[in-house]
Amino acid sequence: MDRPIALFELATLSAEARARLLVRSEADLALFEERVKPIIEDVRRDGDAALARFGARFDGATGLKPDAIRTPEREFDEAMESVAPEVVEAIRYAVDNVRRYHEAQMPEEMWMKEMRPGIFAGERWSPIDSVACYVPRGKGSFPSVAVMTAVPAMVAKVPRVIICTPPLPDGRTDPATLVAAKLAGVTEVYRCGGAQAVAAVAYGTQTVPRVLKMVGPGSPYLVAAKKLLSHCIDPGILAGPSESIILADETADGRLAALDLLIEAEHGPDSSCFLVTNSRPVAEAARAAIPGFWAQMSQQRVDFSATVLGGPQGGIVLSPDFDAACDFVNDYAPEHLTIHAKDPWRHMGKIRNAAEILLGDRTPNTLANFVLGPNAVLPTSGAAKTSSALSVYDFVKRSSVAYVTTLGYPEAARHAGRLATYEGFDGHANAVSATRDRLMADDS
Incomplete structure (x- = not known):
C-alpha cells in the first residue's frame, strides 16, 4: 500500500x-475538557472506587480493586528480577546520566549580595513539599518518563515524590516503570492514569495522597484535566x-x-x-x-x-x-x-x-x-516560546531574603517613606518614620 x-x-x-x-x-481542548469533567467529579466523589472503575474501562484492568491502587512493595522486588538484566542496566545508565545532569543544574541553596552599604538581599531555594510524576501508557510503556520526572524531583530533595501510571490489564504495574522508580528512589507508585490520575492527586483519595504539583506528559485528556484542575494543583508543563x-x-x-x-x-x-x-x-x-x-x-x-x-x-x-x-x-x-x-x-x-x-x-x-x-519532558504546542524543559527548577521555589543593618537603614527608610506617602499608605510610611526610630531606641 x-x-x-x-x-x-x-x-x-x-x-x-x-x-x-x-x-x-491538541490545540483545541474544549471537547476533551467536556469529556473529562464527569471523570474528575467521579474521582472527587468516589475516590479509589472510581479509580478502579476507570482502570477497567480505559485500561482493561478488570482485576484492579479499590484497595490495590497503590503498588505493593513486593512488586518492586519482583520487577527487578523479572525485567531483563540488559534493560535494568540501561535504566540504571539513564538514571545515572539524568541524575548527573540535574545535580549540575541545582542552584546554590542561598545567595546574598550587598546592594548598598548595610543592605543585603538574595534568594533561598527550597523544595516543593510534594509532587506526582505521571508516567503514561497506552501506546507503549515508558520507564524513561519515570526516570525523567522522578530523578530531578529526588535531586531537588522533594520530601514526597509519587508516581501515577495506568495499570496493566492484569491490574499490576508495568515492571520496567517500577525498576525506574526503585533506581530513582521513589517508593510510592499508584495505578491510575489519564484524567482520573490528575483528579486523584488534585483532591486525594482514600489511598492516593493529595500533592501540590503534577509533572509528566500525556494525552489531550490528561492535559485537559490539568487545565481544569489548575486551581487545585500546579499542572506543571502542559506536555502533550x-x-x-x-x-x-x-x-x-x-x-x-x-x-x-x-x-x-x-x-x-x-x-x-x-x-x-x-x-x-x-x-x-x-x-x-x-x-x-x-x-x-x-x-x-x-x-x-x-x-x-x-x-x-x-x-x-x-x-x-x-x-x-x-x-x-x-x-x-x-x-x-x-x-x-x-x-x-x-x-x-x-x-x-x-x-x-x-x-x-x-x-x-x-x-x-x-x-x-x-x-x-518538554513543552509542546508552541509553548517553547516561553517555557523550558522540565528541570530541578520545576521542583524547587525561591524565597527572597533581605537583611538591613544599622548602617543601611536610614537611607533606605527615607526613600521608602517618601514612596509610601506618595502612594497613600499611611501604615507603610509610619513603619519607617520617626516612630520606628523611637521604638528601636527604647529597645537598645
Missing part, C-alpha cells in the same frame, strides 16, 4: 496554509503529544534526516513531525528513504508515522532558503529540534524557540529521549 508523504513548499503557501502547519492536534522538527541544510544526508524524522512520528497519529530543509535533493532523498525504514518497523508504528507524515501535522517542508527554514522553526517552536548539517553549531544562533536542540547526525532524539541526561 502506497503511503504518501506530504511535501509543502513554503514559497507557494498562503499565509493561512502556512499557519495551518503550525497547529497541533510528541512533536519534532528535523532542520537540515544542503550539507545534510537526507537518509539520516528521514531516519530521525520517524523517531517522534511513531509515537502516535496525534504526533506532529516535519523535516524542514532548504535543499530539494535532501528532501527528495529523505522522501525516498522513508519506505525502506518503514519496512523495518512494526505495522502499528508504520501506521502511526504514515498518518503523521501524510500531513497536515507532518511531512517535508521545503523552504526557499535556510533563513526561511529557521523562521519556520521559530514560529513552530518545536518540542524537539535536531539540526542536520556538517557544521550544526553554525546554525544554532538562528534558533530562538525550541525546547530541545540536538546537534549533528550522531545526536538522534533517541539518545536524548532515554539516556543523555537533559530532560525529555
Whole structure:
C-alpha cells in the first residue's frame, strides 16, 4: 500500500496554509475538557472506587480493586528480577546520566549580595513539599518518563515524590516503570492514569495522597484535566503529544534526516513531525528513504508515522532558503529540534524557540529521549516560546531574603517613606518614620 508523504513548499503557501502547519492536534481542548469533567467529579466523589472503575474501562484492568491502587512493595522486588538484566542496566545508565545532569543544574541553596552599604538581599531555594510524576501508557510503556520526572524531583530533595501510571490489564504495574522508580528512589507508585490520575492527586483519595504539583506528559485528556484542575494543583508543563522538527541544510544526508524524522512520528497519529530543509535533493532523498525504514518497523508504528507524515501535522517542508527554514522553526517552536548539517553549531544562533536542540547526525532524539541526561519532558504546542524543559527548577521555589543593618537603614527608610506617602499608605510610611526610630531606641 502506497503511503504518501506530504511535501509543502513554503514559497507557494498562503499565509493561512502556512499557519495551518503550525497547529497541533491538541490545540483545541474544549471537547476533551467536556469529556473529562464527569471523570474528575467521579474521582472527587468516589475516590479509589472510581479509580478502579476507570482502570477497567480505559485500561482493561478488570482485576484492579479499590484497595490495590497503590503498588505493593513486593512488586518492586519482583520487577527487578523479572525485567531483563540488559534493560535494568540501561535504566540504571539513564538514571545515572539524568541524575548527573540535574545535580549540575541545582542552584546554590542561598545567595546574598550587598546592594548598598548595610543592605543585603538574595534568594533561598527550597523544595516543593510534594509532587506526582505521571508516567503514561497506552501506546507503549515508558520507564524513561519515570526516570525523567522522578530523578530531578529526588535531586531537588522533594520530601514526597509519587508516581501515577495506568495499570496493566492484569491490574499490576508495568515492571520496567517500577525498576525506574526503585533506581530513582521513589517508593510510592499508584495505578491510575489519564484524567482520573490528575483528579486523584488534585483532591486525594482514600489511598492516593493529595500533592501540590503534577509533572509528566500525556494525552489531550490528561492535559485537559490539568487545565481544569489548575486551581487545585500546579499542572506543571502542559506536555502533550510528541512533536519534532528535523532542520537540515544542503550539507545534510537526507537518509539520516528521514531516519530521525520517524523517531517522534511513531509515537502516535496525534504526533506532529516535519523535516524542514532548504535543499530539494535532501528532501527528495529523505522522501525516498522513508519506505525502506518503514519496512523495518512494526505495522502499528508504520501506521502511526504514515498518518503523521501524510500531513497536515507532518511531512517535508521545503523552504526557499535556510533563513526561511529557521523562521519556520521559530514560529513552530518545536518540542524537539535536531539540526542536520556538517557544521550544526553554525546554525544554532538562528534558533530562538525550541525546547530541545540536538546537534549533528550522531545526536538522534533517541539518545536524548532515554539516556543523555537533559530532560525529555518538554513543552509542546508552541509553548517553547516561553517555557523550558522540565528541570530541578520545576521542583524547587525561591524565597527572597533581605537583611538591613544599622548602617543601611536610614537611607533606605527615607526613600521608602517618601514612596509610601506618595502612594497613600499611611501604615507603610509610619513603619519607617520617626516612630520606628523611637521604638528601636527604647529597645537598645
